[in-house]
Amino acid sequence: MEAAGDPHRPHDPHEVTTRPIWRLLIRGLGLFLPERNATPQALVPVDRTTVLAPPVYLDPRTGFGLQLRLRGRRRMPRPDREVYVRGRPSPGYGIVIAGPAAVVGSRVVDAAALIRYARRLVFAELYDPADAASMSAAVRAVRSVEAAVLLDRAGGVGLCAEVDRATGEIGCPLAVRLDAPGGGVRAYAVGGRFAHSVSSHS
Numbered sequence: 001m002e003a004a005g006d007p008h009r010p011h012d013p014h015e016v017t018t019r020p021i022w023r024l025l026i027r028g029l030g031l032f033l034p035e036r037n038a039t040p041q042a043l044v045p046v047d048r049t050t051v052l053a054p055p056v057y058l059d060p061r062t063g064f065g066l067q068l069r070l071r072g073r074r075r076m077p078r079p080d081r082e083v084y085v086r087g088r089p090s091p092g093y094g095i096v097i098a099g100p101a102a103v104v105g106s107r108v109v110d111a112a113a114l115i116r117y118a119r120r121l122v123f124a125e126l127y128d129p130a131d132a133a134s135m136s137a138a139v140r141a142v143r144s145v146e147a148a149v150l151l152d153r154a155g156g157v158g159l160c161a162e163v164d165r166a167t168g169e170i171g172c173p174l175a176v177r178l179d180a181p182g183g184g185v186r187a188y189a190v191g192g193r194f195a196h197s198v199s200s201h202s
Contacts, residue, residue: 016173016189020086020094021147021162025174028096028149029185031082033178038185052188055101056157056175063172063190065110066101066159076103083125086146092165094147095122101152101159109150111170114161118148153178158187 016022017040029038052058055066079099085091095118101109104117119142127138146165151158158176163169177186 019162019173020092021149021160021174024084024094024096024147025149025158025160025176025187027084028082028098028151031096032080032098032151033153033185036178036183036185043185043187052175055155056177056188058175058190059110062111062170064159064175064188065108065172066157068101068107068109070102070107076100076105079103079121081121081125083122091144092146093122093141093144094149095145096149096151097121098151098153101150101155101157104150109159111161111172114148114150114159114172115145115163115170118161119145151176151178156180 026038026040026043029036029043055068057065057067059065077099079097081098082096084094084096086094097103097118104113106113122145123138123142126134126141128134145163147160147162149158149160156178158178159172160174160176161170161172164171171190173190175188177188179186
């Protein structure tokens with residue numbers, strides 16, 4: 001998988017659409033939010049800069065993150081999720097998670113926190129306590145998690161993290177804003193000093 005990218009370098013807003021993380025986002029939106037019409041044709045980069053609003057923030061080193069206000073410890077429902085496998089013979093795993101961002105279990109949901117949580121979910125999906133052989137397969141899959149998309153439908157936000165297979169570096173090159181129910185999707189790609197807006201046209 002390609003590197004998450006240096007937020008300081010000049011950025012073409014179309015560049016992120018060539019990466020596996022973009023395809024995973026499109027799949028996740030189509031599966032969990034089909035009414036948003038966020039197809040590759042409808043969700044297109046817009047060449048303009050924008051201002052981010054809480055809880056989304058931009059870290060110059062790791063990309064986007066979410067700063068949450070958690071009120072005490074409470075049991076979170078299990079999120080909806082879908083695991084995807086890409087490539088052979090050394091497959092990479094991606095997961096789309098649809099649920100409240102608080103399920104990650106951290107006040108700050110950044111690239112590292114999201115990938116850690118994604119790996120836990122992938123392991124839980126693939127490990128069967130009744131099948132000893134599933135342990136090694138689940139561990140291999142965890143080590144091969146390359147991308148995670150979190151869609152917080154109630155909170156109206158999302159985050160996309162990816163792992164550089166060559167270096168192991170983790171970053172969040174995309175953040176997502178979900179408009180009011182029935183509205184569109186806005187995604188923001190890391191680039192330069194600003195984030196470029198990407199909108200779905202419903």
